[in-house]
Amino acid sequence: MxxxxxxxxxxxxxxxxxxxxxxxxxxxxxxxxxxxxxxxDTSQCGACVVHVNGVAVKSCTMLAIEAEGADVAxxxxxxxxxxxxxxxxxxxQDHHGLQCGFCTPGMVMSTAALLQENPKPSEQEIxxxxxxxxxxxxxxxxxxxxxxxxxGQDVSAIAAE
Amino acid sequence: MPKDSxxxxxxxxxxxxxxxxxxFLTGAGNYTDDINLNGQAYVYFLRSDMAHGRIxxxxxxxAAAMPGVVQIFTGADFEAVGGIPCGWQIxxxxxxxxxxxxxxxxxxxxxxxxxxxxxxVVADSLDQARDAAEAIVLDIEELPAVINMKAxxxxxxxxxxxxxxxxxxxxxxxxxxxxxxxxxxxxxxAHVTTLELVNNRLIANPMEPRVALGDFNRATGDSTLYxxxxxxxxxxxxxxxxxxxxxxHKLRVIAPDVGGGFGTKIFHYAExxxxxxxxxALNRAVKWTSSRAEAFxxxxxxxxxxxxxxxxxxxxxxxxxxxxxxxxxMGAYLSTFAPSVPTxxxxxxxxxxxxxxxxxxxxxxVFTNTVPVDAxxxxxxxxxxxxxxxxxxxxxxxxxxxxxALRRQNFITEFPYATPVAVEYDTGDxxxxxxxxxxxxxxxxxAARRAKSEARGLVRGLGVxxxxxxxxxxxxxxxxxxxxxxxxxxxxxxRVNATGGLVVMTGSHSHGQGHETSFPQVIAEMIGxxxxxxxIVHGDTANTPMGMGTYGSRSLAVGGSAMxxxxxxxxxxxxxxxxxxxxxxxxxxxxxxxQFSIAGTDKSLAWGDVTLxxxxxxxxxxxxxxxxxxxTAFYDPANFTYPSGAxxxxxxxxxxxxKVSIERFAAADDFGNIVNPMIVDGQVHGGIGxxxxxxxxxxxxxxxxxxxxxxxxxxxxxxxxxxxPFYQVDHSCQTPCTHNPLGVKGCGEAGAIGSPPAVVNAxxxxxxxxxxxxxxxxMPLSPARVWAAMNG
Numbered sequence: 044m045x046x047x048x049x050x051x052x053x054x055x056x057x058x059x060x061x062x063x064x065x066x067x068x069x070x071x072x073x074x075x076x077x078x079x080x081x082x083x084d085t086s087q088c089g090a091c092v093v094h095v096n097g098v099a100v101k102s103c104t105m106l107a108i109e110a111e112g113a114d115v116a117x118x119x120x121x122x123x124x125x126x127x128x129x130x131x132x133x134x135x136q137d138h139h140g141l142q143c144g145f146c147t148p149g150m151v152m153s154t155a156a157l158l159q160e161n162p163k164p165s166e167q168e169i170x171x172x173x174x175x176x177x178x179x180x181x182x183x184x185x186x187x188x189x190x191x192x193x194x195g196q197d198v199s200a201i202a203a204e
Numbered sequence: 205m206p207k208d209s210x211x212x213x214x215x216x217x218x219x220x221x222x223x224x225x226x227x228f229l230t231g232a233g234n235y236t237d238d239i240n241l242n243g244q245a246y247v248y249f250l251r252s253d254m255a256h257g258r259i260x261x262x263x264x265x266x267a268a269a270m271p272g273v274v275q276i277f278t279g280a281d282f283e284a285v286g287g288i289p290c291g292w293q294i295x296x297x298x299x300x301x302x303x304x305x306x307x308x309x310x311x312x313x314x315x316x317x318x319x320x321x322x323x324x325v326v327a328d329s330l331d332q333a334r335d336a337a338e339a340i341v342l343d344i345e346e347l348p349a350v351i352n353m354k355a356x357x358x359x360x361x362x363x364x365x366x367x368x369x370x371x372x373x374x375x376x377x378x379x380x381x382x383x384x385x386x387x388x389x390x391x392x393x394a395h396v397t398t399l400e401l402v403n404n405r406l407i408a409n410p411m412e413p414r415v416a417l418g419d420f421n422r423a424t425g426d427s428t429l430y431x432x433x434x435x436x437x438x439x440x441x442x443x444x445x446x447x448x449x450x451x452x453h454k455l456r457v458i459a460p461d462v463g464g465g466f467g468t469k470i471f472h473y474a475e476x477x478x479x480x481x482x483x484x485a486l487n488r489a490v491k492w493t494s495s496r497a498e499a500f501x502x503x504x505x506x507x508x509x510x511x512x513x514x515x516x517x518x519x520x521x522x523x524x525x526x527x528x529x530x531x532x533x534m535g536a537y538l539s540t541f542a543p544s545v546p547t548x549x550x551x552x553x554x555x556x557x558x559x560x561x562x563x564x565x566x567x568x569x570v571f572t573n574t575v576p577v578d579a580x581x582x583x584x585x586x587x588x589x590x591x592x593x594x595x596x597x598x599x600x601x602x603x604x605x606x607x608x609a610l611r612r613q614n615f616i617t618e619f620p621y622a623t624p625v626a627v628e629y630d631t632g633d634x635x636x637x638x639x640x641x642x643x644x645x646x647x648x649x650x651a652a653r654r655a656k657s658e659a660r661g662l663v664r665g666l667g668v669x670x671x672x673x674x675x676x677x678x679x680x681x682x683x684x685x686x687x688x689x690x691x692x693x694x695x696x697x698x699r700v701n702a703t704g705g706l707v708v709m710t711g712s713h714s715h716g717q718g719h720e721t722s723f724p725q726v727i728a729e730m731i732g733x734x735x736x737x738x739x740i741v742h743g744d745t746a747n748t749p750m751g752m753g754t755y756g757s758r759s760l761a762v763g764g765s766a767m768x769x770x771x772x773x774x775x776x777x778x779x780x781x782x783x784x785x786x787x788x789x790x791x792x793x794x795x796x797x798x799q800f801s802i803a804g805t806d807k808s809l810a811w812g813d814v815t816l817x818x819x820x821x822x823x824x825x826x827x828x829x830x831x832x833x834x835x836t837a838f839y840d841p842a843n844f845t846y847p848s849g850a851x852x853x854x855x856x857x858x859x860x861x862x863k864v865s866i867e868r869f870a871a872a873d874d875f876g877n878i879v880n881p882m883i884v885d886g887q888v889h890g891g892i893g894x895x896x897x898x899x900x901x902x903x904x905x906x907x908x909x910x911x912x913x914x915x916x917x918x919x920x921x922x923x924x925x926x927x928x929p930f931y932q933v934d935h936s937c938q939t940p941c942t943h944n945p946l947g948v949k950g951c952g953e954a955g956a957i958g959s960p961p962a963v964v965n966a967x968x969x970x971x972x973x974x975x976x977x978x979x980x981x982x983m984p985l986s987p988a989r990v991w992a993a994m995n996g
Contacts, residue, residue: 063331077238078231080463082411083496087917090411118231132229136221139886143716144228145411145463151229170926177917179411179464180716182893182955183925185886201930 049113051076052120060107066100067091069107070117078118078148082177089176092149092156093117099156101175118148121155131155131193138198140189142180149176154190163194215729216946219882222721224714233461236415236432237493244417244489245274247479248333250323250340251501252315255349255573255910256362259313259342262323267339272332274486276340277324277478279312285481288474289446290538291438293687294547294569297377304373305365305571307537309447309474309481315344316364316536317573318910319501324478326490349910353510353531353570364536364571373534373543373569378551382624386564389525393516397599402982403587405508405533405904406897407920408580410715412463413494414503418479422487426454429480433459434469434713435753438690440745442472442540448481452745455480459743462715466894467579468503469715470755471540475502500915505904506580508533509546513591515560515599523560523614528591530567532577539578543569548686549584549677549756555623556592557634557670557848558614563624573910579755581894581956585673593669593961598979601972607965608647608668612638619939627674629846631939634670637872638850641668644932645852645870653854653867654973662856664867665970671958672848675757675950678841693840694758695749696767698774700833702819704733704812708770709741711751712763717887717952719759722880726764726946730771732797733811749836757950760879761845761941768945769837777829778814784825785809785817845941847949849873851892853962857970862991864967866896870932871958876940876949884951888933891955897923898956899963903984921984 048057051074058073070076070093079102082090091102094116121129128136131154141147150173157164157172164172169190170183178186192198212218227233264276288307295301306312311322323340327333350356350364356371364371377383390396417430427450433439436457443457444450462469475492482490494502509532516525532546551565600607615634622628642648650666657664677683680691695711706727712719724738741747751763779793782800786793792803801808817824818833854868871888878884901921905913914920940947960983967985971978971993981993 061331071238072240076231077235078233080235080412081237082413082463083917085496085916085918087922088411088496118229122230126226126230128226128229135229136225139222139882141225141228142718142886142890143411143464144224144233144461145235147228148231166930167926170924170928173925177411177922177924179409179466179894179922180890181886182889182891182896182923182931183928184889184893184931187925187930 045108047107047111049110049115051115052117062108064107065103066105066107066110067102070102076117076119080145080148082145087177088146089149089153090146092152092176094152094156099153118151121151134189134193138185138189138192140181140185146176146178150178150186154193158194163196166191214735215725216879218725219880220721220725220735222718224718224720235412235461235463236417236430239417239430239460241417241419241489244491245326245328245486246330246333247324247326247482247490247492248330248337249321249475250325250337252311252318252320252322254315254344254346255318256347257315257344258347259311259315259344261343263341264323266341267325267336270332270336270339272328273336274326274328277310277482278322279308279310282309285309286447288472288477289442290543291442291540291689292544293689294374294376294543295687296374297380302374302543303368304538305368309477317575318912319575320536321474326482326486349573351572351574351906351908351910353533353572356570356572357568364573371571373571376547376567378547378565379625382562383564386525386527386562389562390514390516390527393524394519395517395603397515397595397602398512399595399598399980400512401591401594401980403507403509403511403590404898404902404983406506406580406902407500407904408466408468408503408506409922410464410466410469413496413499414469414473414475415493416476416479417489417491418483419489420483420487426456427480427484428456428458429476430458430460431476432462432469434462434465434715434755436713436743436745437711437751438753439472439476443477443480447477456746459713465715466581467506467583467755471504471578497916500920501575501912504539504576504578505535506577507587508577509587511591513595515595517599521603521605521610521613523558525562526554526560527564528554528566532567532569533574534569534571535574535576536571537576539576542576542578544688545579545584550588552625552627553585553588553672553674554592554625556589557616557672559616561624565625574906581891582953583756585953586957586960589671589957590961594964594980597965597968601979608638611670628843630843630942632846632848632874633937633939634848636937637848637874640872640934640937641850641852641870644872644934645868647852650854657856663859663970663974665855665857665966665973667853667962667965667969668850669958669961669965670848670850671954672846673757673950673954673957674844674846676761676841676845677756678762678844680840690752692752693838694763694766695751695836695838696763696770697749697834697836698767698770700774700815700818702816704737704815706738707741708738708767709748710763710767711748711753712759713742713754715754717754717759718880718883722760722883723764723767725879726767727771730768730775731811732795757952760946760948761944761950762839762841764946764948765841765944766837766839769839770835773835773837774833777833780825780829781817782809782814785823842943845876845944845949847873847875847951847954849954849958851958851962853966855963855966855970857967857990859974859994862987862994864900864985864990866929866963869929871955872937873935873951873954874937874939875935875951876938877947878935878938879948884935885933887951888955889931891953892931892959893923893928895956895959896928896963899960899983899985901927901984
């Protein structure tokens with residue numbers, strides 16, 4: 044066991060980890076940050092996406108010890124201190140971009156990374172970027188719509204509310 | 205009703221933002237795997253990597269000595285315990301009941317599919333349990349695997365269950381008495397269209413893998429199971445009564461936030477029984493979290509039918525008879541509702557939207573060395589719709605008539621309509637949904653779009669189909685006659701607090717459907733109060749009345765109706781209280797906008813005045829009614845509800861590669877009255893996404909040795925965002941259900957039922973437009989299959 048220290052959502056955090064402990068397990072089990080979800084074991088589903096030093100990472104593909112000293116952001120740190128949703132979270136709620144909520148943390152974290160890289164992505168760019176995030180509930184319609192809305196694009200012409 | 209949804213701000217017909225979203229968007233959801241109990245141990249199941257084998261020995265001695273191991277269990281530890289029960293018994297065409305094999309919690313004697321659990325290692329950590337499992341020494345004699353259904357039924361085939369007479373679970377004929385008339389109609393037909401097809405085996409794949417956490421309190425003798433279930437009461441009854449012998453009052457089942465179900469979280473699974481059993485045996489909480497790899501080989505699969513369908517038409521192109529011959533895979537054991545899916549949930553839908561007077565359905569259910577197969581979104585109804593809508597399309601092409609016109613000519617137009625397959629449709633207007641589809645899909649513009657595709661070197665195809673659904677399966681006394689070992693009512697308790705707020709404890713379960721938002725809309729409308737005054741409680745057997753849960757698009761039609769009935773009782777009692785205080789007669793009291801008033805006067809009382817009086821009964825009719833304001837209702841529907849619709853898909857096919865892309869998809873549905881249009885649209889979107897997944901991408905593929913080749917997201921092609929388009933959906937055609945108080949039908953499965961034939965019809969249309977003599981391609985329509993069809 045090794046002591047691993049990192050900054051998570053702006054606060055220092057440390058706990059013991061085995062060499063084989065994944066960052067996703069470390070966040071969920073050692074730090075109690077259960078908003079990061081694990082939906083597969085082949086790094087396909089994207090439910091576990093967090094940001095490590097500002098870069099979107101599937102936390103199931105990274106060992107906790109590799110994040111030693113890193114600045115980690117998770118879904119728990121996305122809303123304002125008073126609970127106000129950020130613009131992406133709010134767009135997902137406004138446009139019904141989630142149903143069961145299980146893929147949602149990864150979707151929100153991937154969207155944040157996408158909009159950092161590409162502030163006004165086209166529909167096709169959004170769909171391609173989400174290749175690594177699987178949702179089984181929404182058929183993606185309202186997720187894509189929510190992301191377009193979060194990036195300030197007019198979505199009123201998109202089929203069906 | 206119907207109202208114009210754009211103008212509705214609250215109550216029925218409005219689209220308030222979902223209240224559950226805030227917790228899901230901030231990481232504050234409470235899914236089963238997020239729950240950890242003090243001192244919990246972890247279980248890892250050692251699963252068979254062999255499809256069929258005889259267990260000679262299981263040596264756990266080395267493994268038991270590994271660090272952290274608490275105890276290792278095998279089938280021998282469960283000999284005194286009941287097996288996993290099946291919830292539906294089918295009677296076959298000879299009047300014999302189905303063959304029903306034992307289904308042990310852990311394998312006994314044989315392993316019967318890759319994934320069958322052989323041993324359960326309980327340890328202080330999951331890693332320790334997994335490490336120890338590797339040290340278990342197995343001696344298993346490999347037996348020939350039975351994978352192909354038709355081969356499984358051959359004389360002399362290896363038997364999955366040695367104590368059964370064969371691999372045939374049942375041979376069901378429906379309606380057996382119709383068979384001679386059907387044969388006669390075929391003999392007289394002017395035209396017969398025949399189609400052989402496969403309804404591909406699928407894996408539901410809710411994004412949250414299954415989890416079970418068992419707990420036991422030795423001081424009270426109470427067991428608790430936290431589980432990823434769509435129906436916690438059903439698990440409590442099945443597991444408590446039939447597996448572990450725990451009475452319901454000593455067993456609490458909690459299904460907290462559940463990350464999608466799609467049918468596969470209806471069933472009672474061995475892992476749930478194991479964790480509950482082991483927690484008591486070890487006096488320690490025991491947790492199991494499925495990995496995705498385990499989910500692929502332990503969650504019940506769906507579909508997997510092989511069918512020959514024949515449609516007879518007269519010289520005027522009227523449908524005169526239909527007959528089908530289906531083999532349905534049950535897998536190695538009977539999952540909870542498996543036998544009902546290819547029978548009562550499939551045969552009864554074979555009339556579709558059409559007035560075919562004579563129908564005969566034959567289904568042979570077969571045991572194979574594969575994961576058990578059970579209900580997946582639509583459950584039997586997608587299989588019925590797919591074959592029917594494909595054979596109609598083929599018939600139209602053979603006869604050289606327009607496929608939409610052929611459908612319209614044969615539509616049922618008068619309701620109620622009794623089909624020849626034992627159900628009565630209460631309402632519908634199939635021409636209206638087809639008209640709406642033609643409008644929203646802009647079918648008139650197809651030729652121009654086809655020309656544009658052609659200019660880009662791509663081939664465009666159009667597929668259209670209809671569907672009929674049967675939701676809210678009922679009534680209980682009928683389904684009992686059909687073999688169900690359960691009732692199919694739903695329950696609600698409405699508790700009004702002294703200060704006027706309400707809590708609704710519902711037997712329905714929400715795992716993405718948004719009940720916490722939509723159910724309060726109904727109550728707010730009935731009483732005339734703000735939705736924020738209503739809270740929904742679900743998912744815990746300790747604080748909700750006995751309910752059947754959520755599946756089969758039943759929540760609003762059945763659970764919502766129970767809630768309405770309970771609220772009606774609340775209002776009736778509240779009116780009595782108001783009448784007493786206002787010194788009027790009950791019959792003169794009106795409730796509107798949260799105010800009780802005496803008709804024709806200005807005397808009134810606010811909702812909150814009456815609810816306070818119910819709990820502070822100083823001025824109260826104590827001689828007539830009890831204090832308090834809490835009512836329960838159980839609602840058992842008189843019939844199914846029958847949503848219907850028409851779907852259109854436009855594909856572009858790349859003639860160089862066979863790759864198909866979905867360019868446009870439109871759905872015109874009739875769900876009766878709508879409570880929350882935003883949620884209904886979302887349900888349809890998700891269903892269409894899964895239906896397109898089935899049509900283009902998904903397949904659970906076994907090789908002849910019984911190895912599941914598509915057992916990870918690397919191999920099982922889940923639909924991604926770039927596989928799917930925006931959808932055009934509409935539910936403005938509304939023929940309300942006549943027998944439930946809300947006039948609602950179900951909307952959860954429609955998309956998955958209606959969309960696969962539209963996709964395949966479109967691809968066949970594209971191929972035929974290229975001059976290819978292709979009448980069918982089996983799903984999934986992968987580039988390889990389409991290319992082979994093009995060049996075959």
